[in-house]
Amino acid sequence: MREIQYQKKGIALIYLAKKFFTLGVGDKVPTVDELCNETNTSRGTMQSALETLKTDKAIVTVSKGHMGTYLVDQDQDKLLNYLDDRNIVCAMPLPYTKYYEGLSTGFYKSFEDKKLNLNLAYVNGSINRLNGLNSNRYDFIVTSGLTADYLVKHNDVDLVTLLPQKTYVSEHVIVHKKGRNDFIYDGMSIGVDSYSIDYKILTQEIVKNHDVKMIETPYNQIVQRIENGSIDAAIWNRDEVEEKNYPVSYSPIDSELVKKSSSAALLCKKGNTFIKEIVQRYADIDKITSVQKAVISGEILPEY
Structure with a gap:
């Protein structure tokens, strides 16, 4: 039973250390009841944990009656010492x-x-x-x-x-076979990796006025599939194309979304x-x- 109580107090101490770390001097401190409700902890355990922090001089609080309790000082180093993982x-x-x-x-x-x-x-x-x-x-x-x-x-x-x-990234671009100028056109197949949200959004942006076929394509297979003709184009990171000297051409994307994605x-x-x-x-x-x-x-x- 005593070991369980120690474990509960330890959990309360970790919670309070994080809570007080985020509070600034002069901030109002949540009531004991509020702290208990947030952690499903008993009043006795929470009050004991609070007293431990005060005794260790990790925090100093002052009660202002009906106005509540306020934080007047904190030692962030000591608060972090209570964390189970640093x-x-x-x-x-x-x-x-x-x-x-x-x-x-x-x-x-x-x-x-x-x-x-x-x-x-x-x-x-x-x-x-x-x-x-x-x-x-x-x-x-x-x-x-x-x-x-x-x-x-x-x-x-x-x-x-x-x-x-x-x-x-420096920018996202459209990659396609070398020598092609009409890199977005009706009937084309464009690769998209749905696990990359920005690639999916940018792909939808560039094809919105075209009738194209979107083909799920893992990111690391895009160049290979463009080379073998299974897809015609895809969104990619310009930095990787240039640094790795991949055998594809690329063209800029005319959209404000490109700035956000960089x-x-x-x-x-x-x-x-x-x-x-x-x-x-x-x-x-x-x-x-x-x-x-x-x-x-x-x-x-x-x-x-």
Whole structure:
């Protein structure tokens, strides 16, 4: 019985540490009843956990009678010591281009010497990264800004931050056989990887005025299928085409959506204020983008 009580108090301490980490000095503290309802914890366990934080001087609160209780001081280092895991996991695309290599390096540099460790998982396909987020394998994920807009509207995710244009890719383009100029035409077959939301949205955008056949095509088979004629064209990442010198031609896409799809976006589960607060504090956008540019130019070596 005592071991179970210790376990319940431990869970309450982890919850409170995250809660108080996201509160600012001067903020009103939720009531004990509110904290209990959020965690399905007894009043006795919650009050004991609160007293532990106060005794450890992790937090200092003051009661203002009917106005409630307010946070007057916090020691974030001590609060983080109560976490059961000091690792944060982010899922992003495989680093197969200089842009992605630079982005991953920028993340690592941004989280250097912080109180929590960053671990990167490399997963292709925004749907696959979303599934990992929903199953708690990842704390936050990287997508394009275009994909982020879609996911925020249709899924229980929050936008943590949006990076500038040309941080996810330089641009998305239409790839097709060399020597062809009429790359979008009625009756053509266009490949689309439905696991990549931005590719699907951009594909629908470029063919909206044409009668075409859309063929499900895994991302890593697009060039091969264009070469063997099983598809005529597809949306792809210009950076990979140029860096790998693939035997295809590409053409620009005349749409504002391309700009949105070139920005990197960070997403977390809806309501996960702790992760959102941590990432917003630790992910220094200026540092990430400057490191990314240095990796792309060859000034520094990538880390991933």
